[in-house]
Amino acid sequence: MTIQVAPPAVGTVQGVRAGAERQSRLLVVAEQECRDLWTSGRGLILLFLFSVLLSGVTYLTSTNQALNFLEQRESVNLVLQFAVAVGVLATLVVSADGISGERERGTLETLLVTPVPRRSIIGGKLIAALSLWFATFLVSIPYVWVLARGVGILGRALALGFCVGTLVAIGLGSIGLLISAACNSNKTSIAASIFLLLILFAPTQLPSGLPQGWFFEVLLRANPVASGLAYISSILVEGHGWTQDLALLITPLLTAIIAGGALILAGPRLVRLTRGVNSE
Amino acid sequence: MTSTTIEAVRLTKQYDGRTAVEDVSFSASQGEIIGLLGPNGAGKTTTIRLLTTVLQPTRGEFSIAGYPSTSSAEIRRCVGVLPESSGYPAHQTGAEYLRFYARLYGLSRSQARGLSAELLTAVGLEDRGQSRISTYSRGMRQRLGIARAMINDPVVVFLDEPTLGLDPAGQAQVLNIIRGIAKARDATVVLSTHLLPEVEEVCSKVVILHNGRVLVSGSVGEVIKTALIEQSAQLRVPLDLVERARNVLAGFPGLTIKQTAEQPELLVLAVDRPGTDSAHREVMNEVLAAVTAAGIPVLRFELEGARLSDAFLKMTSRGVT
Numbered sequence: 125m126t127i128q129v130a131p132p133a134v135g136t137v138q139g140v141r142a143g144a145e146r147q148s149r150l151l152v153v154a155e156q157e158c159r160d161l162w163t164s165g166r167g168l169i170l171l172f173l174f175s176v177l178l179s180g181v182t183y184l185t186s187t188n189q190a191l192n193f194l195e196q197r198e199s200v201n202l203v204l205q206f207a208v209a210v211g212v213l214a215t216l217v218v219s220a221d222g223i224s225g226e227r228e229r230g231t232l233e234t235l236l237v238t239p240v241p242r243r244s245i246i247g248g249k250l251i252a253a254l255s256l257w258f259a260t261f262l263v264s265i266p267y268v269w270v271l272a273r274g275v276g277i278l279g280r281a282l283a284l285g286f287c288v289g290t291l292v293a294i295g296l297g298s299i300g301l302l303i304s305a306a307c308n309s310n311k312t313s314i315a316a317s318i319f320l321l322l323i324l325f326a327p328t329q330l331p332s333g334l335p336q337g338w339f340f341e342v343l344l345r346a347n348p349v350a351s352g353l354a355y356i357s358s359i360l361v362e363g364h365g366w367t368q369d370l371a372l373l374i375t376p377l378l379t380a381i382i383a384g385g386a387l388i389l390a391g392p393r394l395v396r397l398t399r400g401v402n403s404e
Numbered sequence: 405m406t407s408t409t410i411e412a413v414r415l416t417k418q419y420d421g422r423t424a425v426e427d428v429s430f431s432a433s434q435g436e437i438i439g440l441l442g443p444n445g446a447g448k449t450t451t452i453r454l455l456t457t458v459l460q461p462t463r464g465e466f467s468i469a470g471y472p473s474t475s476s477a478e479i480r481r482c483v484g485v486l487p488e489s490s491g492y493p494a495h496q497t498g499a500e501y502l503r504f505y506a507r508l509y510g511l512s513r514s515q516a517r518g519l520s521a522e523l524l525t526a527v528g529l530e531d532r533g534q535s536r537i538s539t540y541s542r543g544m545r546q547r548l549g550i551a552r553a554m555i556n557d558p559v560v561v562f563l564d565e566p567t568l569g570l571d572p573a574g575q576a577q578v579l580n581i582i583r584g585i586a587k588a589r590d591a592t593v594v595l596s597t598h599l600l601p602e603v604e605e606v607c608s609k610v611v612i613l614h615n616g617r618v619l620v621s622g623s624v625g626e627v628i629k630t631a632l633i634e635q636s637a638q639l640r641v642p643l644d645l646v647e648r649a650r651n652v653l654a655g656f657p658g659l660t661i662k663q664t665a666e667q668p669e670l671l672v673l674a675v676d677r678p679g680t681d682s683a684h685r686e687v688m689n690e691v692l693a694a695v696t697a698a699g700i701p702v703l704r705f706e707l708e709g710a711r712l713s714d715a716f717l718k719m720t721s722r723g724v725t
Contacts, residue, residue, distance in 0.1 A: 152507045164495040230491025234552065237456050237485040238508045239477050397458060 149240045153248025158255050161218060167256055170214045174260050181206045182267045189271075200272045200281050201360040203264070205353045208289040211260035212349065213321055215293045219253035219300030220317035222246075223395060224310045233397060242395040246305075246387055250297050257293035261286060277360060284359055288352045288376065295348050295379030296321070298387045305394035324349040345372065348379040407434050407470075409560050409592040410455065415464035417450050424450040425616040427464070432592045432609065434559075437582065439603035440596040442613035443720050448596040449488050451613065452562045455594070456485050469559040481509070484553030486546070488564035488596070494538035498529055498548050501537060502555060509556045523551040527581055543574030550581055560592045561585055567599055575599060579606055600713040610712065614720050628715045635684045636674040639695065640704035643669045652698045656691060669703075 161167040185199045223246075226232035235245055265282060272278040300317050307313035324347050344350050355372035358364045387394075410432040417424045425447035432438045440448050453459040455466055457476035471478040493501065499520050506516035524533040527547040537545065546566055553561055563582065567575040579602050586593050597603060603610060604624050611621040620630045641649045646669055653661055658676040675687050685707065692705055708714065 149508060149510075152504070156504045159500075160493060160495070164493075229493075230487075230489055231493060233453075233458060233487040234485070234490055234505075234549075235508075236458050237480055237483065237487075238505065239480040240508050241477075397453070 148244075150244040150247045150251075153240060153244055154251035155248075157248050157252030161252050161255065166218070167259065170217070170256060171259055171263060174210055174214060175263050177210060178203070178207060178264055178267055182271065186271060195361075196271065196275050197277060197361050200268060200275070200277060201357050203267055203271055204281050204285045204360070205356060207260065207264035207267070208285055208292065208353065208356070209325065209349065211257045211264070211289055212292050212296050213318075214260060215253050215257040216296045216300040216317050216321055217314060218256050219250065219297040220304050220313045221310060222249040222253065222301050223304040224307045224313040225304070227308060227397065228310045232395075236395070236397065242392040243388060245395050246301060246391040250294075250301060250384075250387065253297045253300065254290075254293055257289060257297075261289060281360055284356050288356055288373070291373070291376045291380050292348055292352045295376060295383050298380070298383035301387055302383065302390075302394070305396075308398060321349070345375060348376040352376045408432070409434050409436075409469050410438075410466070410594070412451075412455065412466040413464055415451065415454055415466055416462050417447075417454055417459060418462045423616055425454070425613070428613070428616075428618050429464075430611045430618060430621045432560075432594070434592060435586055435590045436609055437586045437593040437595060437607045439607035439610040440594055440613065441598075441600070441603065441610060441716060446613040446720075447616040448613055449564055450616075452485070452487075452564050452594065452596060455560075456480070456483055456562055481556060482559040484556060484558035484561040484591075486549040486553045486561075486563045486566055488568070490545075490549050492537045492540075492545055492548065495536060497534050497536055498524060498540070498544075498551075499533040501548065502551060505552050505555045519555065520551075523554055526554070526584075527551045528577065541574075543570050543577065546570065546574070546578055547581065550578070550585075554585065554589075557589065558591055560594065562594045562596075564596045565598070566595070567597055567602070575602065582606060600711075600716055604712040612716060612719055619719050624712050628712060630715070630719075636672055636708045637688045637691070638704065638706045638708060639671045639673055639691070639702065640669055641671070641695070641700050641702060645700045646671070648698065649695055649700050652694050652700070653691060655694070656687070659687070659691065 182203050185202050189196060189199045223232070226235065236242075264285070268281055268285070269278055272281055299320065300313075303316050303320070304310075304313045307316065344354055351372045351374075355369055358369040358372065359366065408431055410430070412431070413429050415428040416426050428447070428451055430438075440451065442448050450459065454461050455468060457473070457479050461473065466473045468479045469482045471482070473479070496504075499517075502520035502523055503513075503516040506519050507513070511519060521530070521533065524530050527550055529544060529547055529551070532540065532544060537548065540548065550563065550566060553563070566578050566582070570578065579599075582593055582595060583606055585591055595603070595607065607624065609622065610624055610627050612619045612627065620627050622630070639649070646663075649671065650661060653659055653671070653673070660674045660676060662672040662674070664670065673688070673691060675684055688707060692702065695702060
């Protein structure tokens with residue numbers, strides 16, 4: 125028996141050519157990557173774990189607040205910082221799987237032989253990774269709302285969390301993809317990304333009672349995560365204006381611009397069958 | 405009129421000082437099925453990756469459907485590829501998978517839906533299109549991969565080991581699909597495989613690679629001829645009739661008869677000066693007729709040296725033409 129594989133109708137072929145001019149392949153890749161992330165269960169599991177952790181943190185914070193160990197503003201700040209930090213961590217983990225994961229699963233080559241520009245492939249993956257940050261932010265809204273009732277900082281807290289978190293997520297998501305492109309093994313890529321994040325979180329874990337000299341200040345300002353969280357804290361807890369400590373956002377902004385720019389510029393040389401820019 | 409769809413000239417690829425392929429040149433025309441053969445590590449996959457623009461050649465040039473190697477985006481629009489050990493997203497359905505690739509080639513959602521259904525039918529997966537790929541057998545995944553390679557109605561289709569790990573029924577199914585692609589779509593198919601009898605059956609042209617170089621290319625007949633294999637035949641008769649058979653065969657001038665102590669009932673026949681293939685076959689037909697006319701039952705009669713596998717083994721073991 126010979127199976128006849130007939131060519132598609134003429135209209136379809138013309139549709140391929142005409143449609144190719146119109147459609148944004150970046151969005152097609154992003155849509156598919158999002159679907160992969162959310163329907164495969166990976167995104168939902170991460171979101172579930174996030175909500176469990178956030179529930180625990182919110183419970184502890186609210187009990188501390190009830191016992192007068194924490195002020196209400198501090199409670200909101202703590203929960204929001206946790207939401208941003210863990211949301212960004214999830215984004216980094218997903219983006220770290222982006223290229224190296226495809227290499228390991230053997231699905232990258234089929235993408236590379238399509239006419240989709242490699243920048244679109246990498247851009248689509250970044251958008252999908254950011255979707256996890258947006259989802260974690262949505263989940264955290266009711267928690268922040270519960271804690272922020274009565275002090276009139278709900279809107280400010282949510283806007284702050286969204287802006288700072290998105291900025292940090294873009295930067296770290298891009299770094300995650302760059303690491304992923306540089307690693308042949310998915311385990312190496314994810315381990316390297318988490319290690320990076322732990323280094324970035326380290327300054328935020330130092331006890332507040334410690335003397336904080338110039339070295340701490342440099343460490344804080346050079347770190348996109350720590351400086352972003354410090355900006356949230358300065359507005360929510362210390363009551364500073366939006367522009368007063370704007371310098372704290374320079375590092376998150378620069379990280380997003382430099383890492384995102386590197387991704388756009390080096391993307392075509394990074395999305396390859398094997399790691400490294402000179403491997404092919 | 406058929407046109408040249410693949411033109412590779414002295415393609416060379418080196419990685420870190422190691423040469424994967426060197427001076428690979430061949431051409432192919434519309435509707436042809438080219439068998440890309442060679443032992444493991446011969447450079448088949450690298451050649452395919454070069455021609456599909458996944459890798460950049462270190463030296464040499466090529467064109468696909470008239471587009472030079474520098475026009476990688478245009479080349480990718482007109483080729484379909486089933487890579488070796490291609491992975492599949494296990495949680496997607498076959499239809500979803502094809503729809504995604506159709507949309508990457510610029511089709512709208514409705515066009516992609518229609519085309520995916522059409523291709524699933526073409527590869528015999530119409531009943532499993534809504535099942536997750538994780539539930540597919542290896543043969544079904546390979547057929548799905550071939551359907552994906554056809555999504556852009558390609559001018560050239562590259563299939564890297566499409567029958568790897570398939571049972572005989574699965575292999576036959578895949579080969580039938582390949583025949584269909586070349587026939588119905590008039591596409592050039594480059595088939596990298598180790599299934600030499602099937603290559604002999606479906607391929608109009610063969611390129612044998614060894615250690616990254618082209619050993620020989622041409623039609624199956626030309627390749628066998630290039631190998632200069634000594635043509636012979638094996639005749640097996642009942643043990644008690646061997647002497648009678650030898651007496652009959654002695655009447656053929658120039659026919660050499662060899663017999664081994666391990667298998668005395670097996671006679672290996674060779675013609676000293678066979679001339680052309682057809683002359684050799686003619687002599688052997690006369691031999692067979694004479695033996696049967698003498699009332700000797702023939703238990704087995706097989707012509708040796710006329711198969712692609714013989715030529716392949718001979719050429720790849722000596723490594724030169």
